Every structure is written in C-alpha cells, then in structure tokens.
Amino acid sequence: MASDPIRFDIDAPRWDQETFTGRLWHFFNITDMRTVLLPNSALDEAKQLVTQSRLGIVPPGTTREQQHYAKKLYDSAFHPDSGERMNIxxxxxxxxxxxxxxxxxxxxxxxxxxxxxxxxxxxxxxxxxxxxxxxxxxxxxxxxxxxxxxxxxxxxxxxxxxxxxxxxxxxxxxxxxxxxxxxxxxxxxxxxxxxxxxxxxxxxxxxxxxxxxxxxxxxxxxxxxxxxxxxxxxxxxxxxxxxxxxxxxxxxxxxxxxxxxxxxxxxxxxxxxxxxxxxxxxxxxxxxxxxxxxxxxxxxxxxxxxxxxGDTVxxxxxxxxx
Structure with missing residues (x-):
C-alpha cells in the first residue's frame, strides 16, 4: 500500500468547480485532444489506477501527479455515470x-x-x-x-x-x-x-x-x-x-x-x-x-x-x- 501522503480523494476536483475559471481549467484538462491518440490499454490502466485510488490502495511509488494524470484520462474517456469507455x-x-x-x-x-x-x-x-x-x-x-x-x-x-x-x-x-x-x-x-x-x-x-x-x-x-x-x-x-x-x-x-x-x-x-x-x-x-x-x-x-x-436539504x- 502506498504511503499516506499520496492517499487523497481522487474524485475531488483539482480546481474550484463553483467558479468559471476553475471549471475552465478542469475542461481544458479533460478536453485535451492529445488524449484521443492514446491506446485503449493506456486508458484502461488509468481507470485501474483511479479505481485503486478510490479504495486508498495504489502501487508503491505512485506519485500524486500520476494519479491526477490517470484521473484526467479517466474523465476524458469514460462516462461519469456508467464508467464505460466512450466512443472515441x-x-x-x-x-x-x-x-x-x-x-x-x-x-x-x-x-x-x-x-x-x-x-x-x-x-x-x-x-x-x-x-x-x-x-x-x-x-x-x-x-x-x-x-x-x-x-x-x-x-x-x-x-x-x-x-x-x-x-x-x-x-x-x-x-x-x-x-x-x-x-x-x-x-x-x-x-x-x-x-x-x-x-x-x-x-x-x-x-x-x-x-x-x-x-x-x-x-x-x-x-x-x-x-x-x-x-x-x-x-x-x-x-x-x-x-x-x-x-x-x-x-x-x-x-x-x-x-x-x-x-x-x-x-x-x-x-x-x-x-x-x-x-x-x-x-x-x-x-x-x-x-x-x-x-x-x-x-x-x-x-x-x-x-x-425536513429542512436540512x-x-x-x-x-x-x-
């Protein structure tokens, strides 16, 4: 199991999604056209790392930047509801x-x-x-x-x-x-x-x-x-x-x-x-x-x-x- 410093909520946005600027950086990240050139194997590896990160278990030596990059690929290629790889x-x-x-x-x-x-x-x-x-x-x-x-x-x-x-x-x-x-x-x-x-x-x-x-x-x-x-x-x-x-x-x-x-x-x-x-x-x-x-x-x-x-929601x- 990886050390605690790189265990974090991978689904938490890197940028503030309550502001236009934060959302803009987020979508610049996931609409990066270079990601369409990657093979399915690289996308599946990214999905696996995202899944491991959600469980708090990642390969030893994995950096936070690698996890962020995996999440970028995951968001660009997999449907947020179904988790299925989308048509390119x-x-x-x-x-x-x-x-x-x-x-x-x-x-x-x-x-x-x-x-x-x-x-x-x-x-x-x-x-x-x-x-x-x-x-x-x-x-x-x-x-x-x-x-x-x-x-x-x-x-x-x-x-x-x-x-x-x-x-x-x-x-x-x-x-x-x-x-x-x-x-x-x-x-x-x-x-x-x-x-x-x-x-x-x-x-x-x-x-x-x-x-x-x-x-x-x-x-x-x-x-x-x-x-x-x-x-x-x-x-x-x-x-x-x-x-x-x-x-x-x-x-x-x-x-x-x-x-x-x-x-x-x-x-x-x-x-x-x-x-x-x-x-x-x-x-x-x-x-x-x-x-x-x-x-x-x-x-x-x-x-x-x-x-x-009641009134709590x-x-x-x-x-x-x-």
Missing part, C-alpha cells in the same frame, strides 16, 4: 479535431444545395453521436428513439440551412456565410432534447450533496438539457460568426484570390483555433454537477425530500451531461 468520436476531447474539420467545411462549402445538404448531414451525424455519448446514462434510450432524434435534427438543420440560403440569395455575401450557424443552432435545439427525451419523460436521478439518491426529476432534466443546448450553441458561435467576417475581409486581397484551393484548409485551421478555447469555455459555462432548489422540484418529489430530510444535485 463522441468524446469531448474529440470535439476540436472533429468539429474543426466539419465546421470548416460547412463554412467553406455553403453556396450550393448539394454541399449544404451533405455537410449538414455530416454535422448532424457527428452531433447525434456526441449527444448520445454524453447523455445521462441513468436514462436509457432505445434504438428507435435514437433514429427519430437523428432524423428530426437532420431535417431541422437542412430545412433551416436551405430556407436561409434561399432567403439570403440577394443578401450580402457575409449574411450567406452566417447561414451554417443558424442551421447548427436550430439543430442543437432539436437534436439534444430528442436524443435525451427519456430524461425529459422519466426524469433524471437527483441526490443530496453527499450523493444520496432522492428520486427522479423531470424539471432537473429540463434544466440540465437547456444548459447543454446553451453550451453547444456558445461553443460554435465565435468560430461560425467571427470567422466568416475574417474570411470575407481576407478574400478581397489578391494573394487570397490566387490560392482559392487553400481556403478550406485555412478555415479548418482557424476553426480549430477557436474551438481549442471554446470547447472548454462552453463546457465551463455551467457546473457539471448541477443543482436545483428543493422548492423548484415536482410536488411529489419535493414532498418525499421534505418528509425524509435545501437543494438537490444531478449530472447535467455534456
């Missing part, structure tokens, strides 16, 4: 490489209907996988519900994108460049609630601050999902709003007109720069462990909490998902 394409650590390629392509190929249809379909397929991977695992969803959510969100994105394209045909070029963002924002408002519809229908598990289960709340699910939607739209906004302005300005220069073949790679690279900061920043907007006053719960659940704990806590 759906991890938040894959948001920068995956998002930069797809978003850059949407911003570049926005002029023709086939290009709009194809890239919006690719984006919604990617979003559906991310939303499913980061759902609250305590609320299972069927294959049929996944299919309906995927089709509905893709349809919403396509209708929005094609509709706005028609509407902005005579508008300035810059306005047309903003159409992909409108489609992405609209699709997020459909995709996320649909993919997590079981949570809205049946509620998600709420607990005391100490982790004691109290029941399931639909209102908690709605609050958590609403925050996730705001985070996802915020994540995409800077790159999809500011970058078109930059490209509109750059494309007026003669040297940019000579290298049109490089416009897509340039946009993809610039989107990557935006996402490198915006992925952790958007995830950090709201605490991962969300809270809600007992007074805001459904009457039935509120009564259960008050009968069991004023708020409930739940995982809002990502």
């Amino acid at each position: 394409l759906g991890r938040m650590s894959f948001q920068v490489p995956g998002g930069m390629a797809i978003t850059g392509a949407m911003l570049q190929f926005y002029r023709t209907v086939p290009a709009v249809v194809f890239w919006q379909w690719v984006n919604q397929s990617f979003n559906a996988l991310v939303n499913y991977t980061n759902r609250n695992a305590a609320s299972p969803i069927t294959g049929k519900q996944i299919g309906i959510a995927y089709i509905t969100a893709t349809t919403a994105a396509l209708v929005t994108a094609l509709g706005l394209n028609l509407y902005t045909k005579k508008a300035p070029t810059l306005v047309a460049r903003w159409v992909p963002f409108g489609a992405v924002a609209a699709a997020n408002c459909v995709n996320i609630p649909m993919m997590r519809q079981q949570e809205i229908a049946n509620g998600i598990k709420v607990t005391t601050k100490e982790g004691k289960e109290l029941g399931y709340s639909q209102k908690a699910a709605i609050k958590g999902i609403s925050q996730v939607i705001m985070s996802r739209v915020t994540m995409a906004a800077p790159g999809m709003i500011i970058l078109p302005i930059i490209m509109e300005h750059l494309e007026k220069y003669r040297f940019m007109q000579r290298i049109k073949v490089l416009h897509a790679p340039i946009q993809i690279t610039l989107v990557g720069c935006f996402l490198t900061f915006m992925v952790p920043a958007a995830c950090a907007l709201f605490p991962q462990t969300c809270s809600m006053p007992v007074s805001s719960l459904e009457p039935r659940l509120r009564q259960v909490v008050q009968e069991r704990y 004023s708020s409930v806590y739940f995982n809002k998902g990502l």
